[in-house]
Structure formats: structure tokens, C-alpha cells
Amino acid sequence: MSDNNNKLNGSPQTNGAAVSNGTPKIGFYVCHCGHNIASQVDVEDVQKFASELPGVAVSRDYKYMCSDPGQELIQKDIKELGLNRIVVASCSPLLHEHTFRTAAEKAGLNPYYFHMVNIRENVSWVHDNKESATKKAKDLTRAAIQRVFFHKALEKKTVPINPDVLIVGGGIAGITAALTIANAGKHVYLVEREPTIGGHMAMFDKTFPTLDCAACILTPKMSAVKSHPHITMWTYSEVEKVDGFVGNYRVQVKRKPRYVNEELCVGCMECIDACIYKEAKYPDEFNQKLSKRKPIYIPFPQATPQVVLFDPETCIDFKSHRCKKTCIEVCDREAIDLKQVPEYKEINVGTVILTTGFKTYDAELSPQYGYGRYPNVYTSLEIERLVNASGPTAGEIINKDGIKPKSVGIIHCVGSRDQKAHKWCSKVCCMYSLKLAHLIKEHTGAQVYNFYIDMRTPGKGYEEFYDKLMTEGVHFVRGRVSEVTDWALVPEEENKLTIRVEDTLIGVVRRVPVDMVVLAVGLEPRVDADDIRRMFNISCSNEGWFLERHPKLAPVSTFTDGIFIAGGCQGPKDIPDSVAQAGAAAAEVLSLISAGSIELEPNTASIMEDHCSGCKSCIPLCPYSAISYIEDSKKAYINEALCKGCGTCVAACPSGSITQNMFDDEQIFSEIDGLLKFAGIELEETEGEHA
Amino acid sequence: MPDSEIKNNYEPKIVAFFCNWCTYTAADLAGVSRLKYAPNVRVIRIMCSGRVDPQFILQAFASGADGVLIGGCHPGDCHYSEGNYKMLRRFRLLKRMLKSLGIAEKRLRLEWISASEGEKVKSVINEMVEQLKVLGPLAIPQSLDKINEELKEIPEEEIREEEPAHA
Ligand SMILES: Cc1cc2nc3c(=O)[nH]c(=O)nc-3n(C[C@H](O)[C@H](O)[C@H](O)COP(=O)(O)OP(=O)(O)OC[C@H]3O[C@@H](n4cnc5c(N)ncnc54)[C@H](O)[C@@H]3O)c2cc1C
Ligand code: SF4
Ligand code: SF4
Numbered sequence A: 001m002s003d004n005n006n007k008l009n010g011s012p013q014t015n016g017a018a019v020s021n022g023t024p025k026i027g028f029y030v031c032h033c034g035h036n037i038a039s040q041v042d043v044e045d046v047q048k049f050a051s052e053l054p055g056v057a058v059s060r061d062y063k064y065m066c067s068d069p070g071q072e073l074i075q076k077d078i079k080e081l082g083l084n085r086i087v088v089a090s091c092s093p094l095l096h097e098h099t100f101r102t103a104a105e106k107a108g109l110n111p112y113y114f115h116m117v118n119i120r121e122n123v124s125w126v127h128d129n130k131e132s133a134t135k136k137a138k139d140l141t142r143a144a145i146q147r148v149f150f151h152k153a154l155e156k157k158t159v160p161i162n163p164d165v166l167i168v169g170g171g172i173a174g175i176t177a178a179l180t181i182a183n184a185g186k187h188v189y190l191v192e193r194e195p196t197i198g199g200h201m202a203m204f205d206k207t208f209p210t211l212d213c214a215a216c217i218l219t220p221k222m223s224a225v226k227s228h229p230h231i232t233m234w235t236y237s238e239v240e241k242v243d244g245f246v247g248n249y250r251v252q253v254k255r256k257p258r259y260v261n262e263e264l265c266v267g268c269m270e271c272i273d274a275c276i277y278k279e280a281k282y283p284d285e286f287n288q289k290l291s292k293r294k295p296i297y298i299p300f301p302q303a304t305p306q307v308v309l310f311d312p313e314t315c316i317d318f319k320s321h322r323c324k325k326t327c328i329e330v331c332d333r334e335a336i337d338l339k340q341v342p343e344y345k346e347i348n349v350g351t352v353i354l355t356t357g358f359k360t361y362d363a364e365l366s367p368q369y370g371y372g373r374y375p376n377v378y379t380s381l382e383i384e385r386l387v388n389a390s391g392p393t394a395g396e397i398i399n400k401d402g403i404k405p406k407s408v409g410i411i412h413c414v415g416s417r418d419q420k421a422h423k424w425c426s427k428v429c430c431m432y433s434l435k436l437a438h439l440i441k442e443h444t445g446a447q448v449y450n451f452y453i454d455m456r457t458p459g460k461g462y463e464e465f466y467d468k469l470m471t472e473g474v475h476f477v478r479g480r481v482s483e484v485t486d487w488a489l490v491p492e493e494e495n496k497l498t499i500r501v502e503d504t505l506i507g508v509v510r511r512v513p514v515d516m517v518v519l520a521v522g523l524e525p526r527v528d529a530d531d532i533r534r535m536f537n538i539s540c541s542n543e544g545w546f547l548e549r550h551p552k553l554a555p556v557s558t559f560t561d562g563i564f565i566a567g568g569c570q571g572p573k574d575i576p577d578s579v580a581q582a583g584a585a586a587a588e589v590l591s592l593i594s595a596g597s598i599e600l601e602p603n604t605a606s607i608m609e610d611h612c613s614g615c616k617s618c619i620p621l622c623p624y625s626a627i628s629y630i631e632d633s634k635k636a637y638i639n640e641a642l643c644k645g646c647g648t649c650v651a652a653c654p655s656g657s658i659t660q661n662m663f664d665d666e667q668i669f670s671e672i673d674g675l676l677k678f679a680g681i682e683l684e685e686t687e688g689e690h691a
Numbered sequence B: 001m002p003d004s005e006i007k008n009n010y011e012p013k014i015v016a017f018f019c020n021w022c023t024y025t026a027a028d029l030a031g032v033s034r035l036k037y038a039p040n041v042r043v044i045r046i047m048c049s050g051r052v053d054p055q056f057i058l059q060a061f062a063s064g065a066d067g068v069l070i071g072g073c074h075p076g077d078c079h080y081s082e083g084n085y086k087m088l089r090r091f092r093l094l095k096r097m098l099k100s101l102g103i104a105e106k107r108l109r110l111e112w113i114s115a116s117e118g119e120k121v122k123s124v125i126n127e128m129v130e131q132l133k134v135l136g137p138l139a140i141p142q143s144l145d146k147i148n149e150e151l152k153e154i155p156e157e158e159i160r161e162e163e164p165a166h167a
């Protein structure tokens, strides 16, 4: 690196050796972006400034550079003026670099002779002093102009796409994506952590706004997944490890032991009946612990696969090895295998869709509502189970004491729109609260009160559903509930739960005594969302939702090529939106598969053999083991197919023997130099802290 | 010009190296969110903070930067697994070196800023500008030669020592 201190003395043109593609003839284009840039940056001034920089053959400003006429402007200049470098000062390269590169390419110029200056996200949108913003835009422009002197023609790197797909999470989003892709004839591995697929939707009885029966629309899809020739469904499984990159990910999946052979079990459930425990004793997780199950169980009757499993925590034989094992005796298919161990599967896939969903807010964290303290305060998910025909009470809505409530209060926004919990709106709670209000009224005839802050029902048929509820005699009270208490002030409140709320429509504080309280808990990221996103190398929003590449234009893509997201893991969403996103993610995957390959940035590193001293210090640095040591030549060698272009080795080589396409030392040095050359005030005095 | 006056009118120049995947994206987010911050920073986009060569930093100071800011992904989040750790090691080494050159510690800053932390881009930049204003101008070009001399001796051994074997 010793000779890399090439401060650009005078005109960079003199650095002939480094300059490829002849003498640079640079076209510079600065974009107004309507008023977005022009209101804060004196665009004409930048244009004029650039026109005087060395190497610039033409400098123009234009209202919208990314528009067709804007691109044609560049193309025309390339052809007519013989430009061999293009610099566009406009928005972020993350947005339009591809657009301009393609435009240059179409005009016959190698796209890597293009460079982009970000004067919108990095300048006009973040500064409000036009003078300093313009100065900054000029510095950035100068840096880019100097940089393109050192650009080189590069070949795009293409990698083949393995057509197999991994989908993590078998809720409605994962199921939809899996079926869409499998129906296109591509192979899907669907990995689900729980013993059954179905996710939250499998817990519901009805779904808003049409009140279709959830099981009726979901279970056919679940069986279709199970029987699809192109889907390998691994339930009770988790992804342990992910390596590789777009087109070729190597994934290790752990299949947790069910202690029941999935191939042999037919789901007759005779073993459950035969279990030495005559009564179910342990809380049933699927039923939100409102009922009990045995140590051998199946989450719910339509669970997919229809295979029982053991809970080693509660099974006597796992604890003492002294059970009579009546379950084994009764199974004539000999499906039970208490010696089962975890199984590890290695698969190769080209693309991944994450559909890991959400969890509901822990209502105990908002103690004012009494959850966990008063037995008759329920979460919405618990009521979903109670109201479900296959739930713990076979669809009867009764309190824990077995009595049918005569009055029910549903409290909206529990954990949502709350500075002390989550600031966001969970989007589905108003609607599911209306659904539950309808179902509770239908099942019990009780008086139902909905306590809401704002009623949020945007969606097709949603406001109409709300209107319908109003005509059903459900009561609506607008205001945030301050407390649920069993402290009775008047005889009507005796043995009831009293909901205290300021009714903001009539401006009085009300006390509403009810028999049952339902908390409309909000949606939040899963506890392990952070581990999962790390494993797949994607980002999270501050709240912990998986981060999309662009909130509007790339809502199911991530910053990691080949990894897509859909459904509740990306943010609160109802079923229609989750299904739509799953379809979008499937389409993204299929488009990659049918293209067969993907173009990657050619920003790989390579070693200048002549300079390499063979010190080997780069070798352990590469996260992809792309660097090896060649014994014969006593030099290091980078396998370009493995290099992902982080540049770590380039920065570390003591002899400056590693170069990196697109981010070469001389390119970055010229940028540094360009940024500072005319920047800021000129210093007359030099007194500093340095010796 | 009296000292205080220099400091008052003085606008420090900061060269920033932001990694493409986290901090550069966060800076875009700050833009899209129209957060306002001091105009003193000029960003150079690199793929990973691991690409930041100590020479870039020294060259920036040498060419007249008053501060250098490096932005990378949070530990464990680097798009390339651990480029940010490599940067961190180099950064510690560099800090020691800058100290020996008499360059105040606050002039070099390394921050982990994730793609969703637009606010942090703003606060870090604003804070750094304030700190540099207190420090006043750094006029290094004069000592450039000296740095270059020292540089030739330092990194080769130390960097190698600092980088542990890859697991
Ligand atoms: C009380 C309530 C009622 C609702 N009612 C309605 C309604 O009536 N209509 C409507 O449209 N919407 C309703 N919703 C919203 C609905 O639940 C969601 O839109 C839907 O469940 C989102 O589906 P999903 O597949 O994205 O996530 P989920 O349903 O959460 O499924 C995610 C799946 O991924 C699995 N998983 C998670 N992490 C991993 C991992 N690391 N590895 C492997 N697998 C993993 C989970 O076990 C789960 O099976 C309701 C929500 C609630 C809370
Ligand atoms: S770091 Fe690698 S490329 Fe550089 S001299 Fe040593 S072995 Fe050669
Ligand atoms: S640039 Fe990064 S990925 Fe490529 S060889 Fe160097 S260390 Fe490995």
C-alpha cells in the first residue's frame, strides 16, 4: 500500500496508467428531482461548478434524471459526444444506481463507468441551509468526478439459482407461499417449529370480516401442503445454521424428536386413550392452557401432520423409565419410538422465504387490566379458543367457574398505541374485537361492550362489518380504559369486574360492571426474531419486525439477495394481507428461479501476484474462506466465485497487494481527496493538538 | 484572529465511511424521514466497514478533515459476518496511533448504526460536529510526512498480531 498515497496532484488526467478506456470524457448530470433537490440545493450552481472540473465534457441539470427523457439525455450524449464516464447527482444509489447503469449500458458504455452522487437523501432532505447544502453537493460532485477517472470496465458476475426453496414458518403466509411455488413445479422445504402447521389462523373459529369458518378454509390448504409431491414438510423442526448466498444456501435443519415415527403413525390416537394417565393433567398449549392434555398428545384434531407426539417433560417413562408403556402396547403400527434422537438434515436451496409470524402481547405487562389476577379476564387468543367448536369447551363461552357471562367487556389496544408498551397500532385488533363481539353475542346473548380509542376498520368490507355490529346491539364506548377492578362501589358491581373508563364522546367517567373481560392484545415480534434474522443475515426495524428492502416498492424483499419475508413477521397484518404478501414473495422467488441465475455486483477482490509477499495475513480474515495460499508460487490467491466483496482483506494487506473492483484504493483515495479539496473554510492558522 | 473567534465561525469537516448495508441505509432513512442534521459530513459509501483501510483515515486527516466517522453494522449484524469486528480491532489500534501523533481521540469515531436507526445518524453527526467545534480546527497537512514515516513501520506487525486466527 506504500505507493498508494496518490494524492491527486493537479488534474487527475496525468495519472495515465490508472486510467482505462482512454482519456476520460465525463458527462455530469444533476437532477432537480422536482423540488426535492432543487429547493435546497442550487442545482444550476452545481452544474456550473462541475462543468469546470477537469475531465468533464458536458454538464447538465434536468428536472427528473430518472425519467425516460432524462435517461435519453445521457444516452444521446454518450453517442454524440463520445462520453466514456457518467456521473449523476440525484437520489440514493440504493434507489437508482441500477436505472442509470442500465441506461449507460444501453448506449454502449460499460455500466461500471457510471457513478452516482447522493444529493437528495444525503443533502437536500437533511439540511435546511441552501448555501451549505449546495457546498456539500459540490464537494460530493467533485469527489465523484475524480473517482470515475479510476473506474474500469467490469463484467457482471452471474451465479446460478438452485431451484429449491426454503420456507421457514408454516402459518397461513408460509402455507400460501409453499403451495404457490410447489404448484409451479419447484421444490419447497417447509420448516415449522411447532408439531403442526397452521400458525395462529388454526386457532380461530371464524375470520373477519366475512366470518368464514377458519378451519374450513385453512385445513384443505394444510392437507394440500402435506400431500404435495413438491413439498417436503418438516414440522417440529428448526433451522439451525445457514451458509452460502443467493442461489446457493446451505441450510441445516434440526428435526426434534416426537418419539413417534411420522411415517408409521396414522393419527388414530389410540395411544392417547391408552396412556397410563386416565385424566389429562398438563396444560394444553394450543388451547392457551385453558384445557389439559396428556404426555402423549396431538395439538388439535386437524393438526397436520396427523401424528401424535410425546412431551418428555411430563411422560413418566422419560422421568423414571418405570412406566408400563400402555401407549406402546396399544399401537399396532409400532410407531412409538422412545429412543428417537434429533435428526439433522442438510439441504441446499437457492432462495428463502421467512414467514415466522408474530406473537401476541403479554397482557400481564399491563397490570391495570388485571390479567393473571382476575380469573375472568381473558386474552383475545383465549377467547378464540373458547369460541372454537374444537376448543376446550367445544365452543361454549363460559367463565372459569363454568358460568355463562351475561355481560362482556372487550378492551381494545392492549399493548398497542401505548407509550408504556408498543407505540404501533396492531392493525387487526379492532377488527378481531368486532368479530369476537359478534361471536360472543351469538353464543351467549350477553351484553357486549367494546372500549376503543379509535375504531380502525380500513379494508374491503371492514367498515361495513362495523356497521353491521352497530345494528346487532353491541355497545361501543370511546375511551382508553384506565382500570379493571373487582372493587365494588355499588351493589350492581358486587361479584363483577368493573371497567373504569372515561367515555370521551360524552365526557364522563363511567364504571361498567361485567362478568367477563376480553383483552384485545396487540401483535409483536416473536421472541427469537432477532436470532432468526441474524441467522439469515437480514435487518430488523427498531421495533423488531423484519425489515423490508423498501417499504413501498420492495415490501417482501430484504437487503440480502434471495431472502424474502411475508406475513406477520414483517409487521402486524391480517390474513388477506399476509396471503397477498406470501404470493408476492412466491412470485419473487419464482422469477429468480425462472431467470436461472442472478447478476451480482462484480465487486470482488483479487491479489496482485507481483506484490504479494506471501505473508498470509489475509487468509484468516475472509469470512468465506475465499483466500488460499498457493504453495508453488508462495502467494495468496482469491477464489472469485467465493469472494463476496466485503473488502476486509483489501484493507488489511500490509503490502497493498489486494485490489477490489469498484472499491479500489485509488478510487477511494480520489474520493477522499475530492471531498476535501474545496471543502469548508481555508485554514490560515495551523495550531492543533498534534506535536 | 483570536482563538475564540476561529472556533465560533469554524465549520469542521468530517469524512464519513458508511457501510452499504446498515449505516448508509440508515442515512437514507434519515433523508426519507426528513431529519435535519449538520451539513459538515461527507459520506463515502463502502460495502463493509471492514473495507476501511487505516490509510483512508490518515489520508482524510492529512487532506484536511477535522474528523473521520466510520459507520458499520451492529456487532453480529455485519452483512459479511465480521467485517465490523475487524474494523473495531483496527480502530483501536488506530486510536492509539493517533494519540501518539497528538490527534485528539474524539476526531475519530466508530459507530454501529443499523438500517433502521435514521435517528442515530442524525444524533451522532450532530454530536460529533459539536465536539469538533470545541476542539477547533485540526490542520494536519504539515505533519503529513511524519505520519507517513510512522505508518510504514507500524501496521505490518501490529495488524498481524491483532488479527486472531479465523475459527
Ligand atoms: C386474536 C387474533 C384474532 C385474529 N383474527 C383474525 C381474523 O379473523 N381475520 C384475519 O384476517 N386476521 C386475523 N388475525 C390476524 C392473523 O392471525 C394473522 O394475519 C396471520 O396469523 C398471519 O399469518 P402468518 O403466517 O404471517 O403468521 P403466524 O400465524 O404467526 O404463523 C407463523 C408460523 O411460523 C412458525 N414459526 C415461527 N418461528 C419459527 C421458526 N423460527 N422456525 C420455524 N417455524 C417458526 C410458527 O410456529 C407459526 O406456525 C387475528 C390475530 C389475532 C391475534
Ligand atoms: S496479506 Fe495476503 S495478499 Fe497481502 S501480502 Fe499477505 S498473503 Fe499476499
Ligand atoms: S473481499 Fe472479503 S470476501 Fe472477498 S476475499 Fe477479501 S475478505 Fe474474502
Ligand code: FES
Pocket (backbone or CB within 6 Å): B019, B020, B021, B022, B023, B047, B048, B049, B050, B071, B072, B073, B077, B078, B079, B080, B082, B083, B084
Ligand atoms: S456490512 Fe456493515 S459493517 Fe460489514
